[in-house]
Amino acid sequence: MIAEIIAAGSEMLTPHRLDTNSLFMTEQLNDLGVSVAFKSVVGDSLDHLTSAARVALSRADIVLFSGGLGPTRDDLTREAVAAALTIELERREDLMVMLRERYAARGIVMPPNNAQQADVLSGAEVLPNPNGSAVGQYLVTFLGHLPRIVVLLPGPPKELKPLFTDEVKPRLAARLPSSHLRRRLLRMALIPESQVDARCAPIYEQYPDVETTILAGSAEIQLHFVSAKPSADEAQARVDDVAGRVEAEMDDAVFSAQGESLEEIVLLHLGMRGLTLATVESCTGGLLAERITATPGCSRTFLGGAVTYTDALKTSMADVPASLLAEHGAVSEPVARALAEGIRHRTGASVGVSTTGLAGPAGASSGPDQGKPVGRVYIAVAGLGAQTEVRELTLTGDRERIRLWTTQHALELIRRLLL
Amino acid sequence: MIAEIIAAGSEMLTPHRLDTNSLFMTEQLNDLGVSVAFKSVVGDSLDHLTSAARVALSRADIVLFSGGLGPTRDDLTREAVAAALTIELERREDLMVMLRERYAARGIVMPPNNAQQADVLSGAEVLPNPNGSAVGQYLVTFLGHLPRIVVLLPGPPKELKPLFTDEVKPRLAARLPSSHLRRRLLRMALIPESQVDARCAPIYEQYPDVETTILAGSAEIQLHFVSAKPSADEAQARVDDVAGRVEAEMDDAVFSAQGESLEEIVLLHLGMRGLTLATVESCTGGLLAERITATPGCSRTFLGGAVTYTDALKTSMADVPASLLAEHGAVSEPVARALAEGIRHRTGASVGVSTTGLAGPAGASSGPDQGKPVGRVYIAVAGLGAQTEVRELTLTGDRERIRLWTTQHALELIRRLLL
Numbered sequence: 001m002i003a004e005i006i007a008a009g010s011e012m013l014t015p016h017r018l019d020t021n022s023l024f025m026t027e028q029l030n031d032l033g034v035s036v037a038f039k040s041v042v043g044d045s046l047d048h049l050t051s052a053a054r055v056a057l058s059r060a061d062i063v064l065f066s067g068g069l070g071p072t073r074d075d076l077t078r079e080a081v082a083a084a085l086t087i088e089l090e091r092r093e094d095l096m097v098m099l100r101e102r103y104a105a106r107g108i109v110m111p112p113n114n115a116q117q118a119d120v121l122s123g124a125e126v127l128p129n130p131n132g133s134a135v136g137q138y139l140v141t142f143l144g145h146l147p148r149i150v151v152l153l154p155g156p157p158k159e160l161k162p163l164f165t166d167e168v169k170p171r172l173a174a175r176l177p178s179s180h181l182r183r184r185l186l187r188m189a190l191i192p193e194s195q196v197d198a199r200c201a202p203i204y205e206q207y208p209d210v211e212t213t214i215l216a217g218s219a220e221i222q223l224h225f226v227s228a229k230p231s232a233d234e235a236q237a238r239v240d241d242v243a244g245r246v247e248a249e250m251d252d253a254v255f256s257a258q259g260e261s262l263e264e265i266v267l268l269h270l271g272m273r274g275l276t277l278a279t280v281e282s283c284t285g286g287l288l289a290e291r292i293t294a295t296p297g298c299s300r301t302f303l304g305g306a307v308t309y310t311d312a313l314k315t316s317m318a319d320v321p322a323s324l325l326a327e328h329g330a331v332s333e334p335v336a337r338a339l340a341e342g343i344r345h346r347t348g349a350s351v352g353v354s355t356t357g358l359a360g361p362a363g364a365s366s367g368p369d370q371g372k373p374v375g376r377v378y379i380a381v382a383g384l385g386a387q388t389e390v391r392e393l394t395l396t397g398d399r400e401r402i403r404l405w406t407t408q409h410a411l412e413l414i415r416r417l418l419l
Numbered sequence: 420m421i422a423e424i425i426a427a428g429s430e431m432l433t434p435h436r437l438d439t440n441s442l443f444m445t446e447q448l449n450d451l452g453v454s455v456a457f458k459s460v461v462g463d464s465l466d467h468l469t470s471a472a473r474v475a476l477s478r479a480d481i482v483l484f485s486g487g488l489g490p491t492r493d494d495l496t497r498e499a500v501a502a503a504l505t506i507e508l509e510r511r512e513d514l515m516v517m518l519r520e521r522y523a524a525r526g527i528v529m530p531p532n533n534a535q536q537a538d539v540l541s542g543a544e545v546l547p548n549p550n551g552s553a554v555g556q557y558l559v560t561f562l563g564h565l566p567r568i569v570v571l572l573p574g575p576p577k578e579l580k581p582l583f584t585d586e587v588k589p590r591l592a593a594r595l596p597s598s599h600l601r602r603r604l605l606r607m608a609l610i611p612e613s614q615v616d617a618r619c620a621p622i623y624e625q626y627p628d629v630e631t632t633i634l635a636g637s638a639e640i641q642l643h644f645v646s647a648k649p650s651a652d653e654a655q656a657r658v659d660d661v662a663g664r665v666e667a668e669m670d671d672a673v674f675s676a677q678g679e680s681l682e683e684i685v686l687l688h689l690g691m692r693g694l695t696l697a698t699v700e701s702c703t704g705g706l707l708a709e710r711i712t713a714t715p716g717c718s719r720t721f722l723g724g725a726v727t728y729t730d731a732l733k734t735s736m737a738d739v740p741a742s743l744l745a746e747h748g749a750v751s752e753p754v755a756r757a758l759a760e761g762i763r764h765r766t767g768a769s770v771g772v773s774t775t776g777l778a779g780p781a782g783a784s785s786g787p788d789q790g791k792p793v794g795r796v797y798i799a800v801a802g803l804g805a806q807t808e809v810r811e812l813t814l815t816g817d818r819e820r821i822r823l824w825t826t827q828h829a830l831e832l833i834r835r836l837l838l
Binding site for chain 1: 430431432433434435436437438439442443445446449454455456457458459460461462464467470471474478632634641643698700703704705706707708709711712713715716717718721722723724725726727728729731732735736765766767779780781818819822
């Protein structure tokens with residue numbers, strides 16, 4: 001069984017918008033053992049949509065359309081699919097009543113063009129949409145002698161997602177051979193993809209029935225394992241088996257064996273030991289605290305911290321001696337150390353972590369940091385072990401990348417010191 | 420002239436990856452006056468790729484492929500396009516020499532399957548790739564009597580982008596009627612899309628030659644205007660004209676008339692008045708400082724601040740009286756006010772801004788904040804005007820959304836107080 005997803009909407013053919021609904025639908029379809037073989041984006045043109053629908057119906061068992069079900073002249077999905085299948089649209093009186101009631105409830109008369117939202121592909125089931133006026137449609141049909149399932153869903157994710165989960169998925173599941181899908185996700189920070197692959201490929205290649213995907217990005221490598229089996233236990237056993245062997249091979253490089261984020265893991269390990277954390281950031285400007293506090297429940301472990309963009313604040317908020325700043329510059333090992341120790345002392349946290357560096361695009365134009373390269377960063381962790389740990393980093397890339405990698409190094413240093 | 424973009428790669432048919440190259444290529448093609456009518460993603464299957472190539476060549480003047488040009492068995496774009504065009508691939512000896520030299524430079528013998536990277540569509544120009552081993556290809560041909568331009572580019576963005584800019588764009592420009600494209604972007608914060616559209620549509624509908632796109636998201640509305648004309652001055656005049664009239668209609672709701680971010684605008688206005696800024700964040704946990712410091716050059720205006728996740732830190736880092744916290748709770752107007760005034764005083768900044776609220780998912784389980792709803796947020800700005808300005812917000816959505824909207828409200832409040 002293969003599926004094709006067609007997103008209708010000219011805005012997704014601009015340089016500004018991507019179709020993200022397809023990621024959600026792909027995951028849901030994969031859960032049912034259905035692969036997505038093609039994804040397309042088509043603008044609001046009847047010719048183009050009809051052509052795309054025809055091509056999709058000729059090559060995929062299940063064709064899902066998102067968008068183009070609204071009340072405007074640009075909303076042409078219903079019409080295009082009917083044309084591609086050479087079937088009629090039927091105006092449903094019960095939907096007309098519902099549409100008129102929606103408008104009446106707001107005290108307005110329904111504009112005439114809204115009536116097209118009551119048009120349903122002949123033979124299709126109507127999928128009620130609690131979050132909008134455009135209903136979904138589900139049609140089991142034939143194209144010549146080929147069995148086809150056609151699904152029409154509204155484009156807004158908060159309408160599409162519940163419609164897919166509540167209405168489409170059960171209908172598809174009932175028609176598909178029973179298959180149970182289980183996933184595992186291993187995550188590793190700050191390690192080259194080539195190194196992960198060289199060490200892990202000999203393992204996962206022994207599991208041809210487990211789909212393995214390596215994704216690199218945002219200073220981490222993710223290894224996704226998916227197994228589909230007639231029984232859930234069997235599928236779970238296969239992904240657990242390969243994940244377990246890869247984890248043993250990569251040892252402590254794997255920070256998360258169940259998909260948790262690095263910040264969640266750091267908070268978890270600190271919390272288990274009853275430790276608290278405070279941050280003081282220069283070059284990362286709040287990003288480290290932001291990542292930590294994006295995790296619900298972080299307040300049990302994270303106390304807070306400071307963003308010290310000036311030398312004066314490094315002194316007044318984290319007790320870094322002015323003489324140290326004058327002698328070594330803010331971007332230096334002694335200042336990173338003093339920041340981590342200072343914020344730990346000031347906040348009373350068990351652990352203090354600091355970042356200071358040159359995120360670019362320009363370096364320091366005067367003072368003791370002048371001449372240090374963009375990408376030079378120091379991080380320090382105080383309170384784990386007998387002495388404060390400091391690391392010098394030389395990072396590449398733009399400001400955003402340098403800031404992100406700095407926070408990743410800081411979190412990973414805490415994690416490794418906790419092992 | 421219409422274009423179609425096909426991204427080859429099974430990883431983009433998983434729930435984890437989107438094709439983002441197409442956004443860049445769309446923008447570049449739009450610059451040349453070419454619209455993108457279809458975008459597709461196809462997996463690494465020769466049948467599927469050939470089918471997609473055939474369909475695309477039948478309906479688009481320019482067909483651009485990204486990905487599938489590497490050395491592995493999964494890299495099938497060359498073969499599929501040759502099959503769709505029913506032309507031959509020619510193994511180019513000069514490319515074989517280059518490939519062997521790349522390997523020799525690393526001291527390894529070239530694996531035999533790499534030779535496919537020397538296969539070129541019969542009649543195509545080779546586009547040299549300084550950043551990788553896969554060259555691009557550019558073919559001007561006919562499908563029956565239909566003129567077609569076919570472009571093959573490697574998938575990694577750092578290879579694709581320069582190849583497009585340096586090799587593809589000039590070739591396309593030379594074949595296309597001269598057209599100059601100019602863009603304007605107006606940005607507005609915290610205003611409903613429907614309200615923007617109701618007030619602006621009567622204006623921009625008078626400019627049928629200007630393409631107008633309204634995008635809503637991340638607590639802001641963007642209005643994009645694009646005009647393509649034979650002369651650059653004429654195109655500029657048209658987008659300036661419509662943008663000027665929309666800006667006059669929306670008045671001070673428009674924070675940015677040249678595309679700048681809200682944080683850039685706030686820093687700019689503060690800087691022009693010689694003012695400095697400090698932040699103190701509770702519920703946003705560093706996100707406000709992070710947004711501000713993502714802007715290069717922010718250190719001229721932004722001094723730093725504090726992330727005070729606990730009551731104790733609100734007192735020790737921003738001088739909020741413990742009695743105030745005990746009486747009103749951290750999520751309260753008096754505490755927001757005291758935080759903004761406290762951080763201003765502590766840092767010596769001209770302006771202090773604070774955030775405190777319940778970002779969820781859970782509310783306070785004890786103490787004076789118990790019973791306040793998730794989404795209740797207070798922001799305050801001290802130092803602009805005679806008294807500290809405080810706003811109570813009731814935000815909806817998840818933790819991420821509440822935090823983002825809080826920072827947007829805080830920045831927008833500063834901007835409006837500076838007007």
